[in-house]
Amino acid sequence: MATDDTQPADGTVYLVGSGPGDPELLTLKAKRLLEDADIVLHDKLPGPKIIDMLPDDGCIDVGKRAHGDRTPQWEINERLVELAREGKSVVRLKGGDSFVFGRGGEEATYLAEHGVPFEVVPAVTSAVAAPAVAGIPVTHRDHASSVSFVTGHEDPTKPESAVDWGALAATGGTIVVLMGVTRLPLYTEALREAGMDPDTPVALVERATWPGQQVATGTLETIVEARDEVDISPPAVTVIGGVAGTRESVVEFLRNDYTPSDQHSDENTDD
The missing domain is CATH 3.40.1010.10 (Tetrapyrrole methylase, N-terminal domain)
Structure with missing residues (x-):
């Protein structure tokens, strides 16, 4: 009115x-x-x-x-x-x-x-599109029946954060973080401290569908190093959960106009 x-x-x-x-x-x-x-x-x-x-x-x-x-x-x-x-x-x-x-x-x-x-x-919304163009579904019958969208602008360590990282860690679903590149170390640590498995797959998708799209993959334990290795910068979307691990099985056949060559992860290529 x-x-x-x-x-x-x-x-x-x-x-x-x-x-x-x-x-x-x-x-x-x-x-x-x-x-x-x-x-x-x-x-x-x-x-x-x-x-x-x-x-x-x-x-x-x-x-x-x-x-x-x-x-x-x-x-x-x-x-x-x-x-x-x-x-x-x-x-x-x-x-x-x-x-x-x-x-x-x-x-x-x-x-x-x-x-x-x-x-x-x-x-x-980029919260769904960014993972999708990187070959990651935000829901998957074998991995996640729910998805939570949260902002990464907040500091997970502040006393009155509006994001309950402990509750998110307990959901068992996918967590999609927007605007969370800089604070990645803080909220990944918060999730680990809340009991989430350090081996949980994580992916970062930078500039999804823009020229120069980049993807970094790792785990809750290693994704910060993977981010730095690829030099991921904002804007980027973070995907946390089992769905992020499905990318490995499809990326060889994934075709789009955004990423000229694959792809960046913390995986050991010496095996």
Whole structure:
């Protein structure tokens, strides 16, 4: 419900997910809205190929800037309202799905509070797509009947973490961690301390469906070394659980346009 001091907007804001980054994985609706939009607000996470598709005019980069500066969320929220009140068709473009760790829910609430019409355009979430293009299903009848999606931005050692790593360790299902490259040593240790088997398979998929996609595989005990050996950097998705071990049986026949050659792991190749 709009607050009393707001004015109706003539324009509409579209909260659009771009998928993992391959333009061919954009939904038809997302592509149409991007072509028809008066203005697009985006960050870097849609990936270089999709960003290159956007027109030179009518695009605003609201992501990370030089020297580590970021556009604060409150500024993005206000910009969306201002542009809609100018009567514009506005696309807020995000990587993956905007409602999966994408702050789309925060933006939807802000728009509603200020009387701005909006539409949500779902997308293929990177939480599922990144493992999939690396040959890893997030569920598998022989390995996992459940999957948990968590953020890796939180420090697992802080007293009031919203992520209960101990509970996750006890589920027996797949754990998919988004934005968890830097804190990988912390949460893998937290899971081991909570009783998860150190030999549990783990995979990291960097820049899934982008040019230069990389994959590192290992175990809960060895994945940090595998990450460093391959030089995995954000954005990347971490997959923890038996499903990560299935990749080995399919990777020889896995074909895609993202990884020119396999593939990186901690496995001993001397055998």
